[in-house]
Amino acid sequence: MVNFAEISGAVIAGQEARVKELTRGAIDSGVDPLVIINEGLIAGMTVVGTRFKAGQMFVPEVLMSARAMNGGMELVKPLLVDKEVPSAGKVVIGTVKGDLHDIGKNLVAMMLESAGFTVVNLGVDLAPEKFVQAIQQHQPQIMGMSALLTTTMLGMKDTIEVLKEEGLRDQVKVIIGGAPISQDFANEIGADGFAPDAASAVELCKQLLA
Ligand code: B1M
Numbered sequence: 001m002v003n004f005a006e007i008s009g010a011v012i013a014g015q016e017a018r019v020k021e022l023t024r025g026a027i028d029s030g031v032d033p034l035v036i037i038n039e040g041l042i043a044g045m046t047v048v049g050t051r052f053k054a055g056q057m058f059v060p061e062v063l064m065s066a067r068a069m070n071g072g073m074e075l076v077k078p079l080l081v082d083k084e085v086p087s088a089g090k091v092v093i094g095t096v097k098g099d100l101h102d103i104g105k106n107l108v109a110m111m112l113e114s115a116g117f118t119v120v121n122l123g124v125d126l127a128p129e130k131f132v133q134a135i136q137q138h139q140p141q142i143m144g145m146s147a148l149l150t151t152t153m154l155g156m157k158d159t160i161e162v163l164k165e166e167g168l169r170d171q172v173k174v175i176i177g178g179a180p181i182s183q184d185f186a187n188e189i190g191a192d193g194f195a196p197d198a199a200s201a202v203e204l205c206k207q208l209l210a
Pocket of ligand 1 (some may be wrong): 098144147151174
């Protein structure tokens with residue numbers, strides 16, 4: 001009898017070795033890999049997201065949980081080769097031009113992956129053209145931009161303008177975030193949404209694709 005709550009509990013506690021052990025046990029018991037992912041691994045990260053948002057967990061703990069979850073995913077993923085892993089949607093995400101901050105953006109990317117999204121993490125210091133290329137190449141439903149500097153946040157506006165010029169604006173939902181960003185700024189530059197933290201970014205993406 002596989003106890004999925006035990007798997008999620010180990011993810012929440014950030015215990016990578018324990019998550020691997022329990023995941024291996026579940027695989028050996030013949031449990032469907034997708035059930036292990038959804039009811040054990042992702043369920044755990046969903047709790048982590050909620051607690052992080054509520055200020056009950058902090059960045060280092062969230063990173064440990066994400067690492068623990070990835071440890072389990074590594075064991076389960078090869079078993080899914082013949083099955084299409086259902087994706088909640090595809091997101092390309094990056095930090096805007098001139099800005100090298102990526103801790104928060106990577107956290108958002110990890111939380112989205114944990115929630116079942118396919119994420120293409122483009123990195124940092126991205127000129128508008130890089131976002132354009134990524135949309136053309138990956139055809140995502142959502143494009144996410146992060147900025148931590150008041151001097152770089154206008155890069156988000158520039159990028160949206162270039163998307164319009166390239167005729168791509170209607171193809172993707174644009175979400176933005178980062179310490180200096182607000183809902184007012186998102187409205188001002190015509191983004192589809194703003195999220196103050198990683199857990200809210202996951203909720204926002206789900207809402208935008210509902
Ligand atoms: Co810099 N830095 N930094 N920095 N740095 C800040 C941002 C700053 C506020 C510090 C300060 O002065 N108090 C200040 C900005 C001031 C301003 O513009 N108003 C600043 C400065 C000035 C600079 C330099 C210019 C310093 C210098 O060289 N003179 C320089 C700029 C370099 C560049 O980018 N061109 C610089 C450099 C650096 C380091 C390289 C040393 C390092 C970055 C390392 C890295 O990211 N790999 C760094 C760091 C670590 C910080 C602080 C201390 C921490 C940022 C962080 O990682 N927070 C920061 C001060 C602070 O914020 N307290 C500071 C943790 C992270 C989890 O939170 O990134 O906010 P955050 O992400 C959150 C949300 O914002 C949201 O979700 C995340 C998780 O909840 N979110 C999104 C983020 N992106 C999102 C995208 C979304 C949705 C939500 O949708 C797409």
